[in-house]
Amino acid sequence: MARMKPQPGIMDIALYVGGASHIEGVSDVVKLSSNENPFGPSPAAIAAVERSARNLHRYPSTDHASLRNAIADAHGLDVARIICGVGSDEIITFLCQAYAGSGDEVIHTQHGFAMYRISALAAGATPVEVAERDRTVDVDAILAACTDRTRLVFIANPANPTGTFIALDEVERLADGLPEQCLLVLDGAYAEFEPGYDGGAALVEKRENFVMTRTFSKLYGLGGLRVGWGYACQDVIDVLNRVRGPFNLSSTALEAAEAALGDRSYTEKCLNENARMRLWLTEALRELGVGVDDSHANFVLARFGSAAEADACEAHLKTQGLIVRRVGGYKLPEALRITVGDESACRRVVHAISQFKAVAA
Numbered sequence: 001m002a003r004m005k006p007q008p009g010i011m012d013i014a015l016y017v018g019g020a021s022h023i024e025g026v027s028d029v030v031k032l033s034s035n036e037n038p039f040g041p042s043p044a045a046i047a048a049v050e051r052s053a054r055n056l057h058r059y060p061s062t063d064h065a066s067l068r069n070a071i072a073d074a075h076g077l078d079v080a081r082i083i084c085g086v087g088s089d090e091i092i093t094f095l096c097q098a099y100a101g102s103g104d105e106v107i108h109t110q111h112g113f114a115m116y117r118i119s120a121l122a123a124g125a126t127p128v129e130v131a132e133r134d135r136t137v138d139v140d141a142i143l144a145a146c147t148d149r150t151r152l153v154f155i156a157n158p159a160n161p162t163g164t165f166i167a168l169d170e171v172e173r174l175a176d177g178l179p180e181q182c183l184l185v186l187d188g189a190y191a192e193f194e195p196g197y198d199g200g201a202a203l204v205e206k207r208e209n210f211v212m213t214r215t216f217s218k219l220y221g222l223g224g225l226r227v228g229w230g231y232a233c234q235d236v237i238d239v240l241n242r243v244r245g246p247f248n249l250s251s252t253a254l255e256a257a258e259a260a261l262g263d264r265s266y267t268e269k270c271l272n273e274n275a276r277m278r279l280w281l282t283e284a285l286r287e288l289g290v291g292v293d294d295s296h297a298n299f300v301l302a303r304f305g306s307a308a309e310a311d312a313c314e315a316h317l318k319t320q321g322l323i324v325r326r327v328g329g330y331k332l333p334e335a336l337r338i339t340v341g342d343e344s345a346c347r348r349v350v351h352a353i354s355q356f357k358a359v360a361a
Helices: 043-055 065-075 087-099 114-122 139-145 168-177 201-206 234-243 251-262 264-287 307-319 343-360
Strands: 082-085 105-109 126-130 150-156 183-187 210-215 228-231 299-303 335-339
Touching: 043 251, 065 082, 065 228, 065 251, 082 087, 082 234, 087 114, 087 150, 087 183, 087 210, 087 228, 087 234, 105 114, 105 139, 114 126, 126 139, 139 150, 139 168, 150 168, 168 183, 168 201, 201 210, 251 264, 264 299, 264 343, 307 335, 307 343
Parallel strands: 105 126, 105 150, 150 183, 183 210
Antiparallel strands: 082 228, 210 228, 299 335
């Protein structure tokens, strides 16, 4: 019998490695590797999860109408042009499945989120990596990389794992310069952390080649339930709904997300604390001689003098019960991504890095 072979591109995918969550032999562990909300989900979301347990024998909504209406009301969007997925990752997968295949190219940036490349390969398309400028999306470099085979361009704004941000007029310039057969996908997983930023929603209203994705995993603290959404022109949403499974989101996930969205006082508290501790953490690390770009998300990218120094610092942090994210896989071997935790966690991190620096000196 002939050996069964997967579709082209599948075996080029390196398995995704998530942030670690425990340290062997250490009990008092603080996880700062996955950009989770240190305060957890809203009490309203927790209550919604508990209520949903009474109806687990029922299938969930196929159209996610209640959550989509809540999203539309919260952001002033057209409910008909919202699609929900299992995290924004699934929306990314839908886009590649629907718009890219063999012979097509999908552009992502040098330090861009790993799922862009993975989803392109899974669809049989060719991922094309474009250099960034000082860890920031370079619009001109992307435009120069476009060809008549380019079907999708993915950028995150704010970016992961760098935390950098480009202004909306630059995003619009990118959209205006793309080939007519190409969609620009703006990943807004961290959009809420940038004050006054709509994640690109207004640009969706102005053009048909633009898609915005968002998530409930970061600010809203629902990473364990996996809820994301996308917003685009009606034609694109109609296409994506044809590849979306009818029951892709559970009732529990849908109800928790809607409740979390409605608890605005809780999210404001989380945003205020993130902004306060992000600034404190950034300044404290810089005082220790660690390079940190201004972050527009709920993490900072700490840059050391070399990959060896970053590895040694990460090992020291583990001895102190602190888990951060190595980002060598994102071509940043000299850096560690550190989630902005609560005040206690941030102070522990700075103290531990200060100890490491003192010994290294």
